[in-house]
Amino acid sequence: MDIQRSDIKQRKILRQRALYALVGVAVLLAGYFLFNLEPAAPTVERASLWMDTVKRGEMLREVRGPGTLVPKEIRWIAAETLARVERIVIRPGATVQADSIILELSNPEVVDLALAAEAELKAAEADYQARQASLASQALDQRAQQASVEADYESARLQAEAEKELAAKGIIPSIQYRRSQLASDQLKLRTEIEAERSRGLKQLVDAQLAADRARLEQLRNAATLRRRQADNLQLRAGVAGVLQQVPVQEGQQVTPGTNLARVAKPGELMAEVRIPETQIKDVAIGQPVKVDTRNGIVEGRVSRIDPAVLNGSVLVDVELIGELPAGARPDLSVDASIEIERLPDVLYVGRPAYGQAEGSVRLFRLDAEGDRALRVPVQLGRTSVNLIEIRNGLAEGDTVVLSDTSAWDEFDRLRIR
CATH class of the missing domain: 2.40.420.20 (conserved putative lor/sdh protein from methanococcus maripaludis s2 fold)
Structure with missing residues (x-):
């Protein structure tokens, strides 16, 4: 006979429930860990x-920037007058001396004005010499007149002194002495007047000659200017160096102030370096610099910092104190490193x-x-x-x-x- 046991069935149900609970907890823990799991490292x-x-x-600490080599001494030669370029005598790249003719210009009016100024100056110089001679003659006449009056006065004074003693002894009437004394006093006054007139004439002569000299100097300066303008139609270098640019063409009309040529001394170069504006705050004058010319490193130092910002950079001038490598020339691109501190x-x-x-x-x-x-x-x-x-x-x-x-x-x- 079979006996039904309910406790076995109940324990089976409890085991199933526990198993389900464990599975649920495992699922929850797995979800939690998966949720908090970091992504896999790439x-x-x-x-x-x-x-x-x-x-x-x-x-x-350094800052770096690109730059170029430029001459320390550059001379731009500009046109002084309106002119026409007749001929380019020397082309860029040539070595020139101070008296080398670079361009030949033409302007007939400038030549005519120079000749007119020279003629006017010569005429003024002749007038000045004539005026000087005339005034000198007047001064001599006045000196002669003054000397004559002084002689008359001295004679009258001596006569009055002599008659004073004779009148006191009764030899001559006193009225005669009084007349001689009066004549002496009149001549004394004339002497003073002539002396004052001589001084006035001298001042007048000096003033007239000074005015003539001023006008003569003005004409001389004008003639010098006109002569220089005429001479500059033969455009010369002015300094010894290398002709870098001639930015005009033959037949071109140029106005006063137009740059006609640029001459530089190639042996004296400096570097112009562009430093980003965000780094310029640490740059100071005197800091050491290394300039890379791509054919050698040249030592230098900061000599000037431009106060303005252009296109996001500041221009810094670097004085080169080391020997330049072969091939260094104006407009050569370089890289510079400025030492800030160690x-x-x-x-x-x-x-x-x-x-x-x-x-x-x-x-x-x-x-x-x-x-x-x-x-x-x-x-x-x-x-x-x-x-x-x-x-x-x-x-x-x-x-x-x-x-x-x-x-x-x-x-x-x-x-x-």
């Missing part, structure tokens, strides 16, 4: 990354793609095995051309990825192979 080829190792030591005993690394001075970045740092990289925050300091100071976040010997990693911004880990 794999990146090592050859496609630019990496560098953090170092400690002296860091050289930082002793600092952590530094190559400048990352988006690293800015005194900023913060998140860089991928390689682990000890070198096959994984973890993103870490890094505090940056002062910058140079290719280097940047590390303030915090990295240690000496750490290897970091410096290339652009914006494609993996959502990942904090990379696999390197």
Whole structure:
């Protein structure tokens, strides 16, 4: 006879319920872990990354910019008058002396004005000499007149003195002495008047001659100007050097002030360097510079900083103090590095793609095995051309990825192979 046992069935139901509960908990835990699981780290080829190792030591801060070699002394020769270019005698690139004729110009009116000015000057010089002679004659006449009056006065004075004693003794009437005394006094007054007239005549002569000399100097300057304008129709270099430019053509009409030629001294060169406006704040006059002419490095120093910004850069003049290499010539393209300062005993690394001075970045740092990289925050300091100071976040010997990693911004880990 079979006996039905209800406790077995009940235990079976409990086991099933427990099993279902365990499965549910497992499903929930698996879902939770899957939900919180980080995305798989992407794999990146090592050859496609630019990496560098953090170092400690002296860091050289520099700024760099392109530039050109230019002559220290440049002379632009401009047209002084309206003229026509008849002939180009010397072409650019030739060596010229101060008296070398570069261009032949023509303007008949300038020549006529020069001749007229010369004739007017000669006429004025002749008039001045005639006036000078005439005034000298007048001065001599006045001196003679003054001398005659002075002689008459001296004679009258002596006669009055002699008659004074005779009148006192009663030898001659006193009225006669009084007349002689009066004549002496009158001649004395005339003497003073003639002396004053001589002084006035001298002042008049000096003033007239000064006015004539001023007019003569004006005419002489005008004649010199006209003569120079006529002479400059034969355009000369003015200085010894190399003819760099002749920006006119034969037959061309030129106006006063038009640049006709440029002459430079090739042996005395300087560099004009363009520094980005964001880096110019650290540049100062006197800082050492290395100028790369692509045929050698030339030492120099900053001599001038332009106050204006043009097209995002500032022009810096560099005085070259080293010997120029062969092939250095005006308008040669160069690269210049200006030394800002030397930082002793600092952590530094190559400048990352988006690293800015005194900023913060998140860089991928390689682990000890070198096959994984973890993103870490890094505090940056002062910058140079290719280097940047590390303030915090990295240690000496750490290897970091410096290339652009914006494609993996959502990942904090990379696999390197």
